[in-house]
Amino acid sequence: xxxxxxxxxxxxxxxxxxxxxxxxxxxxxxxxxxxxxxxxxxxxxxxxxxxxxxxxxxxxxxxxxxxxxxxxxxxxxxxxxxxxxxxxxxxxxxxxxxxxxxxxxxxxxxxxxxxxxxxxxxxxxxxxxxxxxxxxxxxxxxxxxxxxxxxxxxxxxxxxxxxxxxxxxxxxxxxxxxxxxxxxxxxxxxxxxxxxxxxxxxxxxxxxx
Amino acid sequence: xxxxxxxxxxxxxxxxxxxxxxxxxxxxxxxxxxxxxxxxxxxxxxxxxxxxxxxxxxxxxxxxxxxxxxxxxxxxxxxxxxxxxxxxxxxxxxxxxxxxxxxxxxxxxxxxxxxxxxxxxxxxxxxxxxxxxxxxxxxxxxxxxxxxxxxxxxxxxxxxxxxxxxxxxxxxxxxxxxxxxxxxxxxxxxxxxxxxxxxxxxxxxxxxx
Numbered sequence: 001x002x003x004x005x006x007x008x009x010x011x012x013x014x015x016x017x018x019x020x021x022x023x024x025x026x027x028x029x030x031x032x033x034x035x036x037x038x039x040x041x042x043x044x045x046x047x048x049x050x051x052x053x054x055x056x057x058x059x060x061x062x063x064x065x066x067x068x069x070x071x072x073x074x075x076x077x078x079x080x081x082x083x084x085x086x087x088x089x090x091x092x093x094x095x096x097x098x099x100x101x102x103x104x105x106x107x108x109x110x111x112x113x114x115x116x117x118x119x120x121x122x123x124x125x126x127x128x129x130x131x132x133x134x135x136x137x138x139x140x141x142x143x144x145x146x147x148x149x150x151x152x153x154x155x156x157x158x159x160x161x162x163x164x165x166x167x168x169x170x171x172x173x174x175x176x177x178x179x180x181x182x183x184x185x186x187x188x189x190x191x192x193x194x195x196x197x198x199x200x201x202x203x204x205x206x207x208x209x
Numbered sequence: 210x211x212x213x214x215x216x217x218x219x220x221x222x223x224x225x226x227x228x229x230x231x232x233x234x235x236x237x238x239x240x241x242x243x244x245x246x247x248x249x250x251x252x253x254x255x256x257x258x259x260x261x262x263x264x265x266x267x268x269x270x271x272x273x274x275x276x277x278x279x280x281x282x283x284x285x286x287x288x289x290x291x292x293x294x295x296x297x298x299x300x301x302x303x304x305x306x307x308x309x310x311x312x313x314x315x316x317x318x319x320x321x322x323x324x325x326x327x328x329x330x331x332x333x334x335x336x337x338x339x340x341x342x343x344x345x346x347x348x349x350x351x352x353x354x355x356x357x358x359x360x361x362x363x364x365x366x367x368x369x370x371x372x373x374x375x376x377x378x379x380x381x382x383x384x385x386x387x388x389x390x391x392x393x394x395x396x397x398x399x400x401x402x403x404x405x406x407x408x409x410x411x412x413x414x415x416x417x418x
Contacts, residue, residue, distance in 0.1 A: 112329070160396070168372065170376070170379070177338045190404070194404050195400035
């Protein structure tokens with residue numbers, strides 16, 4: 001998916017190069033979580049990672065290139081999708097995964113920093129979309145299985161269902177400030193599942209109130 | 210209604226003072242929409258508004274104080290809530306209002322700037338919460354009326370229902386990059402209404418998948 005496109009830093013060879021990438025991404029993630037995107041500086045990342053400045057500039061080019069690779073790495077290490085046997089169970093697991101990411105001190109801060117950057121930087125925005133495209137591709141089979149089991153109508157759009165699970169949790173983190181707790185996680189999963197069962201997310205459906 | 214608390218700049222007298230406020234907030238909104246929050250500068254706002262620098266510093270104190278007052282003004286001028294006679298109709302109107310705000314070139318940029326600021330600035334975050342608290346208070350009677358009409362169960366939480374309408378639209382704007390179009394607006398309203406009808410947003414309900 002998008003982490004395999006030619007975004008700077010997205011090549012992932014093994015050995016020493018892989019260790020350099022690990023160090024650089026760890027340092028970049030720490031700095032992002034500590035101080036946000038606006039002050040992210042490639043020379044400082046190189047110093048903290050104990051890697052040559054030239055290597056970092058050549059391989060990641062810009063702060064946005066670093067963010068893109070950081071999100072690609074997070075997408076790669078995402079848990080595999082659930083297979084609980086029901087859409088409601090799978091969506092609850094998905095909501096818990098999203099909730100865990102957003103409430104984790106380091107990852108939550110990192111996401112806030114990347115989302116803030118994405119509001120004004122096209123490369124950061126593209127990196128964020130790439131992360132979601134990867135995660136959506138990983139979890140889409142849960143919705144396809146629910147269609148096959150007859151739990152939701154044929155033509156139900158996996159992207160719409162999974163976005164409906166994530167959206168209320170991001171809204172709490174970024175906008176309303178309400179807590180991302182277990183009740184919110186369960187309600188997000190349940191609301192999305194019920195709406196999907198009622199055919200709200202059938203693609204091309206004529207929307208009606 | 211948080212816009213009536215003692216946030217800098219929240220006093221709203223009439224006459225010349227009101228005209229000064231209008232000019233300053235218009236200039237601040239323009240600068241935010243053009244360049245974001247990070248570079249918002251009180252002296253530049255004063256110059257563009259053709260208002261004395263001292264007045265701006267004394268009354269709004271900080272960039273975050275300006276953002277707080279700008280959001281208070283937007284909340285004040287929000288449309289009154291709908292009364293279509295059904296929850297589905299009212300939520301569709303609410304979704305259209307949110308969609309209109311987010312897709313308006315100037316207001317959409319302004320919101321992105323404020324949300325970006327809120328990820329790292331507590332005063333901007335408080336201003337954003339205040340805006341939503343005001344809008345939620347304005348629209349809550351729609352949900353209360355739906356309870357009275359028996360469309361949704363007693364104990365349904367208006368804040369949860371209205372957040373469920375907004376969340377997918379903000380998620381598109383900030384995270385997935387999917388368009389905030391009429392189909393997305395209708396689906397957001399319909400999914401929230403259906404989940405509310407099924408009791409997902411009854412406060413204190415034991416969440417279950």
